Amino acid sequence: MTTQTHLIHSRRFLPLFVTQLLSAFNDNLFKNAMVLFVVYNVYQSEQAEAQFSAIASGLFILPFFVFSAISGQLADMRDKARIIRIVKACEIGIMTVGAIGLCLAWKGFAVTTLAIPLMLAALFAMGVHSTFFGPIKYAILPQHLHPNEVLAGTGLVEAGTYIAILTGTILAGWIPIEWAAGGVIVTAMLGYAVSRQVPPAPPHHEPEPLDFHFIRSSIALVRNTSHDRRVFLAIMAISFFWTIGTVLFVQFPPLAKNVLMASKEVASLFLVIFSVGVAIGSMSVNALLKGTVSARYSPSSVVVMGFFVIGFYLVCNAWPGHTDNHLMNVGEFMAEPLAVPLMLTLLGIAVAGGMFVVPLYAFLTTFVDKSQTARTIAANNIVNSGAMVMGSLFATGLSAVGVPIIQQLLLSAGMCLISAAIARRLVAAEREG
Numbered sequence: 001m002t003t004q005t006h007l008i009h010s011r012r013f014l015p016l017f018v019t020q021l022l023s024a025f026n027d028n029l030f031k032n033a034m035v036l037f038v039v040y041n042v043y044q045s046e047q048a049e050a051q052f053s054a055i056a057s058g059l060f061i062l063p064f065f066v067f068s069a070i071s072g073q074l075a076d077m078r079d080k081a082r083i084i085r086i087v088k089a090c091e092i093g094i095m096t097v098g099a100i101g102l103c104l105a106w107k108g109f110a111v112t113t114l115a116i117p118l119m120l121a122a123l124f125a126m127g128v129h130s131t132f133f134g135p136i137k138y139a140i141l142p143q144h145l146h147p148n149e150v151l152a153g154t155g156l157v158e159a160g161t162y163i164a165i166l167t168g169t170i171l172a173g174w175i176p177i178e179w180a181a182g183g184v185i186v187t188a189m190l191g192y193a194v195s196r197q198v199p200p201a202p203p204h205h206e207p208e209p210l211d212f213h214f215i216r217s218s219i220a221l222v223r224n225t226s227h228d229r230r231v232f233l234a235i236m237a238i239s240f241f242w243t244i245g246t247v248l249f250v251q252f253p254p255l256a257k258n259v260l261m262a263s264k265e266v267a268s269l270f271l272v273i274f275s276v277g278v279a280i281g282s283m284s285v286n287a288l289l290k291g292t293v294s295a296r297y298s299p300s301s302v303v304v305m306g307f308f309v310i311g312f313y314l315v316c317n318a319w320p321g322h323t324d325n326h327l328m329n330v331g332e333f334m335a336e337p338l339a340v341p342l343m344l345t346l347l348g349i350a351v352a353g354g355m356f357v358v359p360l361y362a363f364l365t366t367f368v369d370k371s372q373t374a375r376t377i378a379a380n381n382i383v384n385s386g387a388m389v390m391g392s393l394f395a396t397g398l399s400a401v402g403v404p405i406i407q408q409l410l411l412s413a414g415m416c417l418i419s420a421a422i423a424r425r426l427v428a429a430e431r432e433g
Helices: 002-008 014-041 046-077 080-107 111-139 147-174 177-195 214-225 229-258 264-289 298-317 330-334 339-366 370-400 409-432
Strands: none
Touching (some): 014 046, 014 080, 014 177, 014 229, 014 264, 046 111, 046 214, 046 229, 046 370, 080 111, 080 177, 111 147, 111 370, 147 177, 147 264, 147 339, 214 229, 214 370, 229 264, 229 298, 229 339, 264 339, 370 409
C-alpha cells in the first residue's frame, strides 16, 4: 500500500494514471449513454436490443483486432508520451462527432438514419483511439517505474480504470443525454491537457520501418510473442476472461429491461457494481502477492468467478415475473427480496475477475524485454479482441435464433472453466521457469 501511495504522488505515474482515467470515463460515458438510450427509447424487443448492444460492443472491439500490430510497433519505436498526446488530441474530434449524434437522438431527428450511425461511427473511432493508447498505458510502466513498483502500478491502473468506468456508467444512466453530449467533449479536452504532463518515454532502440500490412504484421506479432510460453498462456487466459466480460456486458442492459423489468438506472447500477468489484479485486490481489508478479491465485479466482456466474443465473431465473410493462426504478428494484442476492453474486463475479486478470497483465510487461513491451501488449490486444468479437457474434447469434438472454449467462460460466485450465498451465510454466 505504501508503494501505491508513493506512486500516486509521483510525476512518473500520476499524469499517465489520470489520462487513462479520463479515457476510460469518456469511453463509458459515451458508449453507455448511447446504448441505454437506444435500448430504452428506440427498440422495443429483447432480440433487437440484445443485437444492438452486441453490435456496439463489436464495433468498439474490432479496431483492436485490425490495428493492434501497427499500434504496438509504433509504441515501441517512437516516444510513447508523444503518441499519447496525439491520440488524446484526436479524441476531441471523435467526441465532437459522437456528441452531435447524441444531440440528434435527444431531439428525435433522424434517429435511426443519422443519429445512430454517427454514434456508432464515433464508437468505432474511439475503439481506434483505445487501440493506439492501450499498449502504451501498460508498456510505459516498466519504463517509468522501478521493478518492484510494476505490479502496484498495474493494479492501480486497472483499479483506476474500473473506477472511471464506474463513474462514466453512473452518469450515463442518470444524466440527460444532452448533458452526456457536452460531457464527452469537455472530458476529451481535459484528457489532452493532462496528457501533456506525461514524462518523455523514448524508444529503447533505433526506430525501425513500420509494417502497415495489418494481417502480416498481426500474424508475425502474435507468433513472435508466443515464443515465451508463460506470456502466451497469459494472453490466452486474458482473452477468455475478456470474452466472458464482453458477453456479460452485452447482456446487462437487455437483461435488466426484459427479465428484471428494471429501468436504465438499474442497468447502469449493474455495470457500476461490476466495475467496483473489478477494482476491489485488482487491489486485493496486489496485497496478497505483496508486489510479486505471480499467477498462482488466478486459477482459483476464475473458478470462483464461474460459481458466482451460476449464482447470478439462478437468481435471475428465480426473479418474480411482472404482468405489467412498468419498469422499476432503483428504489423499487431494491425493495425486491432477490435484489440483494442478485447484486452480491454480481459483485462476486467482478471481484474474482479482478483478482484473476491483474497478475496476468503484469506478466506481459515484466517477462519480456522493455523494447518489446508495447508489442507484447499489442499482441495480447489482437488475441483478446478476436476472442471478444467472437463472443459478441456468438451472443448476437444466440439472440437471433431466439435463445433467451438469461440462458446465455451459462455460456459465461462455461468459459470460466476454460480460463481456469489455461491459468493452471500458466502456473505450472511459472514454476518451471
